[in-house]
Amino acid sequence: MTASDTNILQFGKTAHVRRVPSHRYTDSNYLELERQRVFQRAWLAVCRVDDIAQPGSYRTFEQFGESVLVVRNERGGVSAFHNTCRHRGSKLLDGCGRVREIQCPYHGWTYGLDGGLQSVPRADGFEHLHQSRMSLFPVRVDTWAGFVWINLDEEAPGLHDALSGVDNELAAYRLEEMEPIQRKVIPLPVNWKTMLENVTDFYHVPVVHGRTVSWAVDEAPDMKSLGDHTRQRLDIAAYGWRRRLDRMCTRGGPYTDKQLTALHKYLLFPNFLINVLPYHLTVMQVFPVEAQSCELHYGFYRRRGARGLERLRGYGTWLASRYILLEDLKIIERFQAGVSTGRLATQQLHLEEAAISHFHGVLSRWVGQ
């Protein structure tokens, strides 16, 4: 279901969830439910399409006890498999790289890039081995916005159904043209939701970012739900000179007026957050490790081939975003430290925390409690 744009305060008044139980940030039983009912069922980004550009180039995805490999196949498409040998289950590939075929390091079974079992050493030592039925276990895979996405649930809706109109809105930005300036993985001593929620929370901006971005934000964002996802639009430094600069950095498109001037922030359930401008993309993806620890995968991107002013705007936004992220990383550790005492059982949300309200409503539906 989609809704029209409205001020975040109005949006907050319509939110069903206004209080969040604190155990969602500390309880390993709740995390196990999230793992089974959310992460095992949702579409998750693995890497950029460009990361596996050549036939045989691959990346592994290792999160919450799963190991999946995505590989560029010989037909030029992308395949995904469980990273597990069909002989005795050994893990096949590590990290990233390029291979002609996928060979198990244990006893040498060899698979093609399509996952088919090609050769078995001394195969006559097996009774009843049907090689044609011993392909690698496939994983659902698709691409969108320049990212490779997987879903571990064979029954889940397709990626484009799951995106519920987000893909239409983002089409103008041509995110597949973006290339990374910086990408990094950082372990954080906080629950996975803590990080995502902080980035969508407008209420903390004057306090945590009082000396940095707060001065440039005059008005609360407007907000919209797009199925399980949300989008906020925030006018940052909405001055004439900035508008003029922005209008000189508009490759991609055709953009709406708002897309040209406002930062668009999308939280794609469950764990993928982007801030986007025509000349800039920030990506934050968060994976749980334990109930009170997670991995933040962040990336700052600019449009491929950016020159002159567009390149400068891309770098400037990257530097500012990086600084703001550092401010956020400090405060979320304090949040987690306080919540972990168990003293506060329930958190009451402000209307400017409406994205958190929406997120927890969706989470409750997926988890079933």
Ligand code: FES
């Ligand atoms: S476990 Fe892979 S070849 Fe034996």
Ligand SMILES: [Fe+2]
């Ligand atoms: Fe922040």
